[in-house]
Amino acid sequence: MDSITHTLFGLTLYGAVNKTKMTAKEKRALLLTTVAGSQIPDIDVISAWWDSTGRYQMWHRGITHSLFLVPVWAGVIAGVARVFFKVKGWLWFLIALLAVFIHDTSDIFNAWGTGYFEPVSTSRITFGMIPIVDLVFWAFMAAGFLYVKYGRGRWPSYRIYRLVWALMILHVGVQTAQGMTILQQSKDNYEQVALSADFVPGVFTIIGKKEGLVTLSKGSLWTGFETVAELESREDANLDTLFANNPQAKTLVEWAPFVVIVDDGKRIGVYDPRFYRNGQSFLAEYFTTKQ
Template sequence: MDTITHTLFGLALYGTVDKKNMDKNSKRAYLLTAVGASQIPDIDVISQWWDTNGLYQMWHRGITHSLFLTPVWALLFFLICLLLFKNKDIKLFLLGWLAVFIHVTSDLFNAWGTGYLEPFSNIRLSFGTIPIVDFVIWIILGVAFLFSKRNKLKSPYYFKMAWAFIALHIVVQSTQGFLIYKQFDKNYDQVALSANFIPWSYTVITKKEDTISIFQDNLFQEKKEIYVLHSNEDADLNTLFTELPQAKTLYDWSPFVVVVDDNDRIGVYDPRFYRNGQSFLFEYIEKNNTK
């Protein structure tokens, strides 16, 4: 999910806490833990500062998003609150753990995926059933916020209801995505799914031999083929990977890539992010650079 959504998740978790009998420091500790732990896995963006080998694509949403690291992040915020606010409430650890778990698990549902099982597995898990920016989730949390302002005593109830509706939304959206995925899976060598911003609407990316076809589909209308791409599977990528290590990273990171090898350039791109004739995840070198 995007940074705004993760922030909203943290605020919504804080909203579920009954704060009637809390002092100011306790409220600060809970707010810091809920919002901070909801953001901390994305600290991996700083790896760009020292990445000289083109590995950032693997590092981002990698080990910091591991399921096995979630209690470590929670303990970090528990210790921070102990240091800053002298608060020893074990519920802070549990809240931090829940916040981190929601972050790394919600990211599984985007096309980008995560290293959810690192360091025990390098597989990039991605369901692709929820868009990175999900306006349905924003609306649900916005409604809960408005109701909580009208009746502060029932604020935790409204946010708990919001979480229930978010869970229902994810289940419905992902179930439909799974059904669409299965319709394509039997006819193609590889299939990837990417949810659109419009609810219950999906982009389906398929590969059969050297042909990549991209469809728009949902359960309530006929699928529509929007792009057919050719991948030069016989291209020699050794020079590309040597001169541009991030191309090798992208090749390993993506479920499958389109290989471009023409008179001007050689490169690879991820077709899940193909829009208006290009993918923003495209690594290539000009042919004159290979001479």
């Protein structure tokens, strides 16, 4: 997910905790714990500062997003809360654990994916069931905030935010059920297939590759799917020159489920078709062979 969504997750998690018996200091510790836990896996963005080998694509959302590192991050955050706010007990560790787990797990549901099981496996886990920026999440969280602020309901605020979490989990479940059904129906038509969720709930793009042809089909279970693009991939191209002159290209091939290969005599390159929009993909790497 994007940084704004992760921050909102942290604030909504803060709202979902019953703070009736908490002191002001404990509430501040809780806010630190939920927001920091919802953001800390993305600390890997600083690796771009020293990347000289073109590996940033693998480092971002890599080991810092690993399931095995969740308790480590939680321990760090709980330790900071203990030092700065003098709080005691396991609550801070458990809340941080949940916040980091939500961050890492929510990221595997969009097309970017994460190194969820690093260092055991370097494979990117990606489902493509939820867009990177999901406006449904935003709508649920905004509705909960507005109800708490302006509503006159009998429920305490923490129960409202717990309902928001329940609705968001339900949304993920519905999207995932649809996406898995679509993938199951599509797998016999392609050698390789991936899914990318649209901003509109229930709408997906199927990205299928077969014999050097990548087909993008957009639609839903209810409307059916229509081909929106067909991309030729030069599977016979020699990528050694590309990799030697553009290390990021080799990383992209390793990172993506599959790529489209371009070789038109003037340039050679690869791009991720899941992010293909308006005639190009924003995840692409090229090397010009002829000026």
